[in-house]
Amino acid sequence: MNCKTIRNELLNEEYYEIDHSSGLKIFVMEKPDYSGAYAIFGTKYGSVDTCFKLESEENYTSVPEGIAHFLEHKLFESEELDAFTRFAETGANANAYTSFDRTCYLFQCSQEFEKNLEILLDFVKAPYFTEETVQKEQGIIGQEIRMYQDSPDWQVLFNLLRGMYSKNPVRIDIAGTIESIAEINAGLLYSCYNTFYNLSNMALAVVGNVKKETVLGIVDRVIKPESPVKFEQIIPEEPKAVAEKLIEETMGVDMPKFALGFKDNLDSAVPSAKKSLTVNIALDIIAGKVSPLYSELMEKGLINPTFSKEYFAGRGFAAPMFSGESAKPEAVKDAIISKIEEIKKRGISDEDFNVSLKKMYGMAVLAFNDVDDMANNIIDAYFNGQSLFDTVELYKSLTKEDVEKAIAESFDTDNCCLSVIK
Amino acid sequence: MNIKEISGGVRLCTHKTAKFKNSVVTLNLLTPLSQDAAKNALLIHLLARTNKNYDTLMNMNRRLASLYGAVISPSVSKIGEVQVLSLSLLCLDDRFALGNDKVWEEGVKLLCTCLFKPDITPDGFREENIQREKRLLIEKIESRKDEKRLYALDRMTEEMCRDEAYGISQLGKTEDIEKITGKELMEAWKKLLFSCPIQINVTGNIDEKRTEKIFSSLFDSLARDKKAVTELHTEFLTEAYESRTVTEKQKVKQGKLVIGMRAGMTYDYDNYAAIKVMCAIFGSGTFSKLFTNVREKMSLCYYCSARLVNNKGLIIVESGVETENALKALNAIRNELDDIRKGIFTDEVIENAKKSITDTLSSVDDSIMTLDHWMTSQTTSGLFRTPESFIDEINSVSREEIIIAASMVTEDTVFILESEKEEE
Numbered sequence: 061m062n063c064k065t066i067r068n069e070l071l072n073e074e075y076y077e078i079d080h081s082s083g084l085k086i087f088v089m090e091k092p093d094y095s096g097a098y099a100i101f102g103t104k105y106g107s108v109d110t111c112f113k114l115e116s117e118e119n120y121t122s123v124p125e126g127i128a129h130f131l132e133h134k135l136f137e138s139e140e141l142d143a144f145t146r147f148a149e150t151g152a153n154a155n156a157y158t159s160f161d162r163t164c165y166l167f168q169c170s171q172e173f174e175k176n177l178e179i180l181l182d183f184v185k186a187p188y189f190t191e192e193t194v195q196k197e198q199g200i201i202g203q204e205i206r207m208y209q210d211s212p213d214w215q216v217l218f219n220l221l222r223g224m225y226s227k228n229p230v231r232i233d234i235a236g237t238i239e240s241i242a243e244i245n246a247g248l249l250y251s252c253y254n255t256f257y258n259l260s261n262m263a264l265a266v267v268g269n270v271k272k273e274t275v276l277g278i279v280d281r282v283i284k285p286e287s288p289v290k291f292e293q294i295i296p297e298e299p300k301a302v303a304e305k306l307i308e309e310t311m312g313v314d315m316p317k318f319a320l321g322f323k324d325n326l327d328s329a330v331p332s333a334k335k336s337l338t339v340n341i342a343l344d345i346i347a348g349k350v351s352p353l354y355s356e357l358m359e360k361g362l363i364n365p366t367f368s369k370e371y372f373a374g375r376g377f378a379a380p381m382f383s384g385e386s387a388k389p390e391a392v393k394d395a396i397i398s399k400i401e402e403i404k405k406r407g408i409s410d411e412d413f414n415v416s417l418k419k420m421y422g423m424a425v426l427a428f429n430d431v432d433d434m435a436n437n438i439i440d441a442y443f444n445g446q447s448l449f450d451t452v453e454l455y456k457s458l459t460k461e462d463v464e465k466a467i468a469e470s471f472d473t474d475n476c477c478l479s480v481i482k
Numbered sequence: 483m484n485i486k487e488i489s490g491g492v493r494l495c496t497h498k499t500a501k502f503k504n505s506v507v508t509l510n511l512l513t514p515l516s517q518d519a520a521k522n523a524l525l526i527h528l529l530a531r532t533n534k535n536y537d538t539l540m541n542m543n544r545r546l547a548s549l550y551g552a553v554i555s556p557s558v559s560k561i562g563e564v565q566v567l568s569l570s571l572l573c574l575d576d577r578f579a580l581g582n583d584k585v586w587e588e589g590v591k592l593l594c595t596c597l598f599k600p601d602i603t604p605d606g607f608r609e610e611n612i613q614r615e616k617r618l619l620i621e622k623i624e625s626r627k628d629e630k631r632l633y634a635l636d637r638m639t640e641e642m643c644r645d646e647a648y649g650i651s652q653l654g655k656t657e658d659i660e661k662i663t664g665k666e667l668m669e670a671w672k673k674l675l676f677s678c679p680i681q682i683n684v685t686g687n688i689d690e691k692r693t694e695k696i697f698s699s700l701f702d703s704l705a706r707d708k709k710a711v712t713e714l715h716t717e718f719l720t721e722a723y724e725s726r727t728v729t730e731k732q733k734v735k736q737g738k739l740v741i742g743m744r745a746g747m748t749y750d751y752d753n754y755a756a757i758k759v760m761c762a763i764f765g766s767g768t769f770s771k772l773f774t775n776v777r778e779k780m781s782l783c784y785y786c787s788a789r790l791v792n793n794k795g796l797i798i799v800e801s802g803v804e805t806e807n808a809l810k811a812l813n814a815i816r817n818e819l820d821d822i823r824k825g826i827f828t829d830e831v832i833e834n835a836k837k838s839i840t841d842t843l844s845s846v847d848d849s850i851m852t853l854d855h856w857m858t859s860q861t862t863s864g865l866f867r868t869p870e871s872f873i874d875e876i877n878s879v880s881r882e883e884i885i886i887a888a889s890m891v892t893e894d895t896v897f898i899l900e901s902e903k904e905e906e
Binding site: 070071091093094095096144145147148149150151152153154168169170171196197199200201203204206207209210211212213268312313314315349350352354355358359361364365366385415416418419420421422423425426428429430431 | 501503539540544546548549550551552573574580617618622627630733735736768769777781782784785831833834836837838840841847848
């Protein structure tokens with residue numbers, strides 16, 4: 061077992077990175093001044109993983125849309141007591157989520173940490189699916205899908221993804237559709253589980269009032285060593301250009317919603333820490349609260365405080381995005397595009413760069429406040445091939461030219477899509 | 483947590499801790515929830531956006547960015563029948579500033595400028611600012627209607643409390659906002675500053691003496707008259723006069739069901755522990771009757787939960803269901819509550835409920851925002867209570883007390899949002 065200490069002087073924070081003999085990667089951040097702790101156990105498997113096979117298998121399996129999320133729901137069940145019932149005995153707040161490229165199981169507690177961690181590790185490593193329980197879940201998830209169908213914020217995002225991507229599975233809904241989940245059966249669930257829930261594809265992060273030794277002791281006891289499995293995936297080739305420039309849907313909302321995405325073509329599976337940071341600063345300089353454009357759009361009545369920006373990125377996809385509510389989404393889009401063109405032509409002023417850099421640095425430090433944020437960020441960084449302190453460290457060396465380069469590379473104004481919900 | 487009255491009707495709550503990398507300062511202005519709700523809500527947004535020293539959005543936002551991305555944000559909530567207008571500052575702790583920037587002091591100065599020195603001319607607030615904030619507040623209200631879970635909850639509350647102040651929306655109504663004048667806003671600002679009860683929450687790695695000095699001198703200069711401070715009151719109806727159902731149809735995929743009940747309380751912490759535990763068994767958490775039976779066994783919905791609104795003595799059940807299943811779900815929910823009244827629940831679920839509540843209470847101090855919200859939740863209580871102070875009470879609740887608490891609950895209003903099926 062190999063254990064490294066990773067430390068950051070500026071933040072005065074450190075954590076352990078452990079290669080456990082079972083094959084599991086473990087991170088522990090001891091925070092003795094906190095009352096509680098948070099643990100997250102995740103696999104690099106999400107809604108975009110739709111066609112795969114184990115190295116030892118002959119044929120690829122194509123799975124129904126929404127199966128990773130379905131599997132997440134079903135893992136809580138077991139032959140005896142389900143995981144929720146077990147967590148109820150300790151009072152922990154347990155949950156799970158599925159995103160495009162990962163599935164994570166987690167709990168937060170201030171009592172009985174050891175018992176909780178044992179339950180978490182145990183239930184995720186003990187799948188139990190039957191046709192009967194699969195059917196019952198179809199009703200619950202069906203209602204979850206319906207709930208999201210009524211959410212304009214959700215719909216405006218997924219319409220945008222469908223507008224930007226014609227082949228990449230990021231365009232499919234994480235929960236699938238009522239029709240697709242009807243095709244799910246126990247056999248398919250086991251096939252996904254056996255491929256992606258191998259310890260070599262997973263990681264555990266614990267942050268809070270705990271000791272590294274305690275965590276390792278529990279892992280030693282609960283987790284059985286596994287030999288790594290290798291799998292292969294078929295990832296459909298995605299054209300460089302967006303599929304559509306404009307996607308509109310009428311839901312009868314009182315406030316129209318919009319999302320504007322610029323399709324970014326990556327040369328790696330996920331954007332590097334530097335790429336993410338420079339694009340985020342670029343977004344801030346273009347239309348963040350500090351920018352002249354933000355004030356102008358506010359004063360003209362074109363946006364409101366729901367206006368936001370993010371670098372939407374994960375395994376195999378990346379797009380700088382602006383979203384919000386507006387009576388005139390096209391006008392907002394035009395203003396953003398001409399601002400990008402202007403910056404490309406004239407460059408960024410030193411003042412604008414410094415103001416945004418200072419602001420983004422302050423916000424990056426705040427990610428080290430809550431135990432859940434820290435643990436989630438550790439897992440995020442690891443699954444993206446990075447380390448927790450990478451971003452904070454980058455602030456020291458970042459230049460204006462780096463950000464200008466990001467604008468030139470990642471904001472192709474001819475390759476964007478506007479999604480509108482009316 | 484330290485609590486101190488620093489001036490007439492002004493309470494300062496401080497919580498010194500070095501474990502966070504930022505600090506939070508919230509100025510809470512308390513006023514009775516009334517027909518003035520729209521005016522007050524508009525005012526607090528206006529105050530947060532610009533001030534005398536930073537008189538445009540751009541100047542203000544650049545100033546905040548230069549303080550390492552500090553945020554000053556307005557919020558409006560209701561605690562019982564009190565409208566709580568808050569201005570919050572969130573800023574980096576000085577220890578993490580690059581160089582010797584005094585982020586906290588500068589941030590607090592900016593926050594106080596917002597409240598004490600708004601951008602006004604002798605004629606009142608500037609018309610262009612008023613127009614902008616009116617638009618933003620109206621858009622916020624309209625947008626809330628688009629999230630059907632919130633919409634259904636708002637509609638139920640409005641129907642259930644139509645004869646009580648609690649039925650008034652904390653953000654006000656669109657038609658009232660449109661009519662507000664600059665002069666009225668000016669008067670509202672003065673009234674709040676001089677006569678409303680105020681609670682200031684300060685959390686972080688702070689110098690408590692310095693904090694007290696800053697806020698004492700600010701409020702001393704107003705010379706507030708303690709006797710003129712507005713009294714706050716919330717009416718508690720201990721039982722429902724009748725149970726009624728309100729139904730609406732909209733083009734939605736999933737219907738919503740919201741049930742408002744009276745918990746039998748006469749004030750915010752009346753029989754609190756027993757009701758809280760009972761409510762948790764009923765519908766808060768994955769061990770609860772609503773989760774295990776209505777969601778898991780009957781497979782009727784993705785969410786179905788109950789929560790206690792102790793500052794008004796209500797229990798609210800929310801669920802998203804297919805319209806054809808709404809009545810089935812309603813009956814199932816009623817049966818679960820009946821079972822608690824009859825004592826049909828295990829000792830295990832009592833323990834689950836207690837552990838879940840105490841676990842949450844024990845970790846309030848792990849999040850600076852949760853700490854700030856806790857302090858705000860105590861603003862309307864004469865007696866300020868800490869999270870830990872509830873733990874023993876929760877743990878000592880007996881089975882009999884839970885049964886009695888459940889038997890005190892009466893169903894008041896059922897709101898059903900039905901989906902009007904589109905031609906597919």
